[in-house]
Amino acid sequence: MVDVDNQMIELIKESIKLEISGKGFYERAAVVTEDELGKAMFKRLAVEEDGHLAVLEGIFTSITGGEDWREIADSEMQKQGPAPVVDQLEAAIAKRGKDGKHANGAEALKIAMEMERKAIRFFEDLLKKAANPKVRELAESLADEERFHYDLLQAQHDSVLNMGYWIDSTDIRMDSKF
Numbered sequence: 001m002v003d004v005d006n007q008m009i010e011l012i013k014e015s016i017k018l019e020i021s022g023k024g025f026y027e028r029a030a031v032v033t034e035d036e037l038g039k040a041m042f043k044r045l046a047v048e049e050d051g052h053l054a055v056l057e058g059i060f061t062s063i064t065g066g067e068d069w070r071e072i073a074d075s076e077m078q079k080q081g082p083a084p085v086v087d088q089l090e091a092a093i094a095k096r097g098k099d100g101k102h103a104n105g106a107e108a109l110k111i112a113m114e115m116e117r118k119a120i121r122f123f124e125d126l127l128k129k130a131a132n133p134k135v136r137e138l139a140e141s142l143a144d145e146e147r148f149h150y151d152l153l154q155a156q157h158d159s160v161l162n163m164g165y166w167i168d169s170t171d172i173r174m175d176s177k178f
Contacts, residue, residue: 019053022045023049025111026046026112027046029111030046032105033108035105037166038105041166042108052145109153120150123140
């Protein structure tokens with residue numbers, strides 16, 4: 001087994017927490033968003049978080065040379081309660097009420113963008129301080145994934161607020177980056 005240093009342990013724990021929180025948030029956002037295209041986008045993002053978890057499993061197994069990282073992951077997942085971002089969404093919706101077809105979706109987009117910004121900052125900070133090249137490579141890859149999500153959410157947010165409709169995911173092309 002490869003030596004699993006503190007940076008690798010931090011990366012494993014935080015990556016798993018971010019993906020689990022993101023999935024929980026996107027699942028709840030799909031429920032509260034009234035527009036069908038909005039629901040579909042949030043459901044797709046929840047599925048992507050599952051995909052990220054599967055990718056992380058493979059990467060951590062190859063980095064550590066075995067399944068030892070699962071003990072860290074299992075311990076971290078047992079600590080998980082409801083994701084704070086889900087509570088934040090619920091509070092924002094309760095405060096705002098059901099005052100329009102796009103209100104809950106727009107609020108979910110705003111919170112999701114902040115969630116993605118935090119994830120981007122986490123991985124960028126880790127990238128700056130990581131000595132282990134495998135940690136650096138993984139942190140950069142994960143930051144790129146989160147930047148893509150942020151850009152997608154920003155485009156949706158702008159469309160919902162400025163034009164009043166959701167963009168179908170097949171209609172959107174992301175040329176720029178976060």
